[in-house]
Amino acid sequence: MLVGTTHAGNIGGAARAMLNMGLTRLVLVQPQALFPCAEATARASGADDLLENVQVFDSLQDAVQDCILVFGTTARERSVAWQIFDPESCAKKIKETSGEIAIVFGREHSGLTNEELDVCHAAVKIPTNSQFSSLNLAAAVQVVSYEIHKAHLISETHLKPRHPSAPAKELEMFYAHLEQTLIEIGLHNPEKPRRTMRKLRSFFNRSQPDSSELALLRGILTETQRSIKVK
Template sequence: MLERIRVVLVGTSHPGNIGGAARAMKNMGLSRLVLVAPEDFPSSDAVARASGATDILDAAQVVETLEDALVGCTLVVGTSARDRRIPWPMLDPRECGVASCEQAAAGGEVALVFGREYAGLTNEELQRCQYHVHIPSDPDFSSLNLAAAVQVLSYEVRMAWLAAQQLPTKVAKLETTAMLNTQLATADELESFYGHLERALVAIGFLDPEKPRHLMSRLRRLYGRSDLSKLEMNILRGILTETEKAARGEHHKRGETDV
């Protein structure tokens, strides 16, 4: 799907921005870059800013006109930071990501078009786009670097693609004890824990073994529906051990003996 979405940069003057855009694309899984009449490309500055995304630069298509860049496209979205005299269908970045993925999933070709660093896209170029997309930046400082704008829209495409593929949008942080954290405590480990818990509650005077009042049954139900992992079990057992030590220390202070 993502291979049907191309990023089109029109009249880019700074080659470093081309490299930055390539890096942003590769971060988000996009690979097709089309350059319309770039002022300086190929360039070592572009390679340096690409930070490893040189495969995208090497495969970039260079054309003379926007019309050449849009051949075969069924959806064209142009970025615009300014109000235009002629009202035009608008998308926000999130809507742009969803629309791009839906069109690509249906077999269409999509172009995300970005203008010049100093002036953006001309009115004539914008009229070749079915939709305009505006990144709602702070109006007091609204000018975005070209590569940053590519990053924003590429990110929204990525998020829409992940949703369409029913893939997670966040990755759980791995701990050094990740294996213990993913393995559930076994039935025998739970029984050992319940015995330890009962002893600790008696030691601190919270549970009267002569009048238990179903306390342990309720605690079993509580922990039983928690799907305790081995790591969590170890933590709880450590807490109980320290609780018992503290209880014994308090008894000794009062001159009591354990029976």
């Protein structure tokens, strides 16, 4: 998934990079470049089917709602105590996970906003020269796609999967419920910087609850709300 891409050439370059590595689903979120366009097609260099099947969304939330795992790429160390993967461990994680997974790449100059990163469950950071760390967008897609392809070439490992993680939509409903409950018990002031929720999201994103775990947690929230109102 490419968010807010400015240069059409990078969309084409990303499409080529993905198909070179056997990946075929490209999603654009609020592209700033005109698309489709000749420059994207030229840079895609034959990955035409992939470009024709690109989906475009208005918001990242909508784009990832069926995904059970969403990686956000970042060039910086973020202050949030997030789980940060390198491309190799990200690829390994993807291989071990069944269900739809998104890897989100931000704008050429500014990457992803904190709000967009909040939608993600984990971060991927490509190790770079700290003096010159900003990769071209298509190059970053190339590196991550390459690691995914490489991981799939390695003979299958047999890790017993847990229940599949809940899709992003369910997780978001849980966060909304949690935030509402925190407000009701007086812990969380929505006017203040959302540090509390960010920290809680970081914890639960890392934990990847499945649907039945989310149902249990939401049951606790519902009982909490009921208890306050009854008394």
